[in-house]
Amino acid sequence: MSDEEDSAPAVKKSRLFYGSLEEKERQRITMETASSATTGSDALKAGIRAGNINISSGETMEMEERVSERQLEALAEFERRRRARQITVSTDDAEVKAGLRALGEPITLFGEGPADRRERLRSVLSVVGPDALKRPRKDEERAKRSRDECLQTWYHEGPASLKEARLWLARYSLPRAMRRLEAARALKEVAEATKTIRQQELHKSLRNLNNFCSQIGDDRPISFCHFSPDSKMLATASWSGLCKLWSVPDCALIRTLRGHNTNVGAVAFRPQAGISLDRSDVSLASCAADGTVKLWNLESDEPVADIEGHSDRVSRVSWHPSGRFLGTTCYDRSWRLWD
Numbered sequence: 001m002s003d004e005e006d007s008a009p010a011v012k013k014s015r016l017f018y019g020s021l022e023e024k025e026r027q028r029i030t031m032e033t034a035s036s037a038t039t040g041s042d043a044l045k046a047g048i049r050a051g052n053i054n055i056s057s058g059e060t061m062e063m064e065e066r067v068s069e070r071q072l073e074a075l076a077e078f079e080r081r082r083r084a085r086q087i088t089v090s091t092d093d094a095e096v097k098a099g100l101r102a103l104g105e106p107i108t109l110f111g112e113g114p115a116d117r118r119e120r121l122r123s124v125l126s127v128v129g130p131d132a133l134k135r136p137r138k139d140e141e142r143a144k145r146s147r148d149e150c151l152q153t154w155y156h157e158g159p160a161s162l163k164e165a166r167l168w169l170a171r172y173s174l175p176r177a178m179r180r181l182e183a184a185r186a187l188k189e190v191a192e193a194t195k196t197i198r199q200q201e202l203h204k205s206l207r208n209l210n211n212f213c214s215q216i217g218d219d220r221p222i223s224f225c226h227f228s229p230d231s232k233m234l235a236t237a238s239w240s241g242l243c244k245l246w247s248v249p250d251c252a253l254i255r256t257l258r259g260h261n262t263n264v265g266a267v268a269f270r271p272q273a274g275i276s277l278d279r280s281d282v283s284l285a286s287c288a289a290d291g292t293v294k295l296w297n298l299e300s301d302e303p304v305a306d307i308e309g310h311s312d313r314v315s316r317v318s319w320h321p322s323g324r325f326l327g328t329t330c331y332d333r334s335w336r337l338w339d
Contacts, residue, residue, distance in 0.1 A: 233245055233269075241264060244257065259286075269319075290313070
């Protein structure tokens with residue numbers, strides 16, 4: 001190490017400032033302003049002497065006020081914030097979420113709390129207007145009133161045939177319902193271990209099921225299929241408008257039922273078809289997208305009768321277990337029961 005480095009470091013003397021720095025800065029700004037004003041005044045006098053500035057005519061010119069787009073945006077933002085402060089928003093978080101949902105906004109954002117959600121709703125309302133939230137509420141109340149009116153119970157006097165059909169259905173269904181209840185009570189008394197064993201045996205038999213045969217049903221999609229009550233036939237419905245009967249188990253085509261001109265939605269066997277009914281009796285029913293419902297027997301390729309009354313697409317048909325009544329469901333939100 002050198003001698004200079006061995007020497008003790010010099011002690012830095014502290015400097016003390018008296019008075020306020022704010023006062024010093026204010027004095028400095030005042031002096032600069034005065035000097036610039038003096039300089040500007042001298043420049044103006046020099047311009048007048050040189051003839052570059054003429055103030056003898058007394059004419060004045062108004063400067064066009066140009067406001068930049070940035071200033072307009074700032075003014076619009078200030079106005080929007082002012083409107084937002086005047087909008088009253090509910091403190092119930094559920095109502096705030098419902099308001100955001102009604103305006104098409106996400107009900108919550110990542111990391112957003114109830115207070116932030118209220119401010120976001122207020123900000124949206126300041127843009128679209130506070131009345132935008134009242135319109136969806138009015139529409140919702142109107143829809144609710146219409147739903148309540150639809151749920152009201154009303155009665156009208158039906159024909160005598162409807163009364164007879166209902167009595168017949170009651171006499172047919174109530175005894176069978178009693179037998180089902182008795183079977184359910186008997187099943188309830190079976191031990192849980194016995195039920196488990198039966199279920200395991202059923203699953204074991206289901207695992208051994210294999211595809212027995214396969215057949216191309218149509219060149220268009222197959223929409224529905226239904227086995228006959230005696231399990232000797234299979235009826236298929238297709239979007240081509242054709243219904244076909246197949247023999248079971250060899251899958252040989254028995255008959256093609258032609259009558260629909262558009263997509264067939266469903267085909268169903270009558271409960272007694274092929275067992276107790278004559279082959280010339282009505283054995284099948286089918287429905288299509290054009291609202292037609294057709295009845296078929298097992299002898300003819302053409303329909304036995306047409307059921308008319310639907311004005312829209314009929315999606316499904318199903319027979320009552322008695323075989324006397326046929327139910328149809330339609331896309332006009334109605335279903336009908338035919339004798």
